Amino acid sequence: xxxxxxxxxxxxxxxxxxxxxxxxxxxxxxxxxxxxxxxxxxxxxxxxxxxxxxxxxxxxxxxxxxxxxxxxxxxxxxxxxxxxxxxxxxxxxxxxxxxxxxxxxxxxxxxxxxxxxxxxxxxxxxxxxxxxxxxxxxxxxxxxxxxxxxxxxxxxxxxxxxxxxxxxxxxxxxxxxxxxxxxxxxxxxxxxxxxxxxxxxxxxxxxxxxxxxxxxxxxxxxxxxxxxxxxxxxxxxxxxxxxxxxxxxxxxxxxxxxxxxxxxxxxxxxxxxxxxxxxxxxxxxxxxxxxxxxxxxxxxxxxxxxxxxxxxxxxxxxxxxxxxxxxxxxxxxxxxxxxxxxxx
Ligand code: PLP
Numbered sequence: 001x002x003x004x005x006x007x008x009x010x011x012x013x014x015x016x017x018x019x020x021x022x023x024x025x026x027x028x029x030x031x032x033x034x035x036x037x038x039x040x041x042x043x044x045x046x047x048x049x050x051x052x053x054x055x056x057x058x059x060x061x062x063x064x065x066x067x068x069x070x071x072x073x074x075x076x077x078x079x080x081x082x083x084x085x086x087x088x089x090x091x092x093x094x095x096x097x098x099x100x101x102x103x104x105x106x107x108x109x110x111x112x113x114x115x116x117x118x119x120x121x122x123x124x125x126x127x128x129x130x131x132x133x134x135x136x137x138x139x140x141x142x143x144x145x146x147x148x149x150x151x152x153x154x155x156x157x158x159x160x161x162x163x164x165x166x167x168x169x170x171x172x173x174x175x176x177x178x179x180x181x182x183x184x185x186x187x188x189x190x191x192x193x194x195x196x197x198x199x200x201x202x203x204x205x206x207x208x209x210x211x212x213x214x215x216x217x218x219x220x221x222x223x224x225x226x227x228x229x230x231x232x233x234x235x236x237x238x239x240x241x242x243x244x245x246x247x248x249x250x251x252x253x254x255x256x257x258x259x260x261x262x263x264x265x266x267x268x269x270x271x272x273x274x275x276x277x278x279x280x281x282x283x284x285x286x287x288x289x290x291x292x293x294x295x296x297x298x299x300x301x302x303x304x305x306x307x308x309x310x311x312x313x314x315x316x317x318x319x320x321x322x323x324x325x326x327x328x329x330x331x332x333x334x335x336x337x338x339x340x341x342x343x344x
Pocket of ligand 1: 036037038062063064065085086087132169173174175176177209210211212229231232255257292294
């Protein structure tokens with residue numbers, strides 16, 4: 001089934017209100033959380049869970065590729081318990097490599113098909129927690145001062161007048177940037193996709209570590225264009241910054257932001273508690289107040305009104321199984337390093 005139809009059905013079923021039960025329990029041990037979304041949402045989640053359960057959370061925010069690399073490095077002596085957030089591809093790679101473990105939450109029955117598809121693809125080792133489409137944001141003042149038309153398409157980002165004025169993250173560290181790499185290959189084919197990325201390289205001033213950083217840079221006018229998940233550009237647009245979010249005209253990819261339990265987790269029971277809780281409408285409703293406008297995976301969770309309307313975009317039928325496989329992700333990253341990043 002294509003995601004577009006999933007997004008058309010039932011997406012807007014909303015349940016208002018955050019109903020965390022009052023009062024923290026006594027100290028109930030601890031949980032080590034590797035968090036792949038924006039810092040503010042990471043903190044909101046860890047604080048709310050701590051308050052609800054009394055379980056002490058040690059949270060670290062990192063980009064998706066970095067968390068994957070950390071799990072791999074720690075695999076003989078796991079330190080983390082739960083990996084919450086970040087693009088689905090590295091979660092799938094970790095699942096395939098046995099770095100994470102199976103779990104079937106009672107909350108699964110309340111999730112959209114696209115979230116459960118991640119669970120099936122991962123052989124029950126990862127689950128979808130939110131979705132968001134890839135695109136870019138441009139600084140309206142910068143584009144005006146360059147005297148070029150507002151960019152609407154991926155092709156527009158190759159305009160020579162944007163030289164050194166596009167930012168995007170490095171796909172080795174960032175899930176967002178790997179999503180871009182996989183998206184252009186699926187849209188254009190591998191050869192043309194790499195040609196596109198090489199041409200884009202001429203306009204890229206820097207490859208950032210974190211995927212969302214280019215949105216902030218574009219909102220501040222430090223770059224004319226930031227390639228990001230569209231909801232990351234919306235954050236700055238809704239606060240009045242001169243940035244316009246764009247869903248590219250040729251079509252675009254999207255992410256299934258995911259959650260996985262670390263294989264060998266020292267605090268396994270607490271990791272399962274967090275997992276079940278993170279799938280509830282109440283926990284998923286914590287996103288929007290923390291300025292995160294992804295589409296939640298629980299059918300009963302409220303969809304933030306600021307969320308980009310994925311049902312109105314031209315979305316590709318992203319092949320998560322292929323692009324989340326260990327062999328493909330490793331191959332494409334090595335090829336990008338050699339053929340794109342190494343260019344002058
Ligand atoms: N920011 C937001 C709002 C996201 O949804 C995601 C991915 O899920 C990211 C950032 C990813 O961060 P990174 O590209 O640094 O891995």
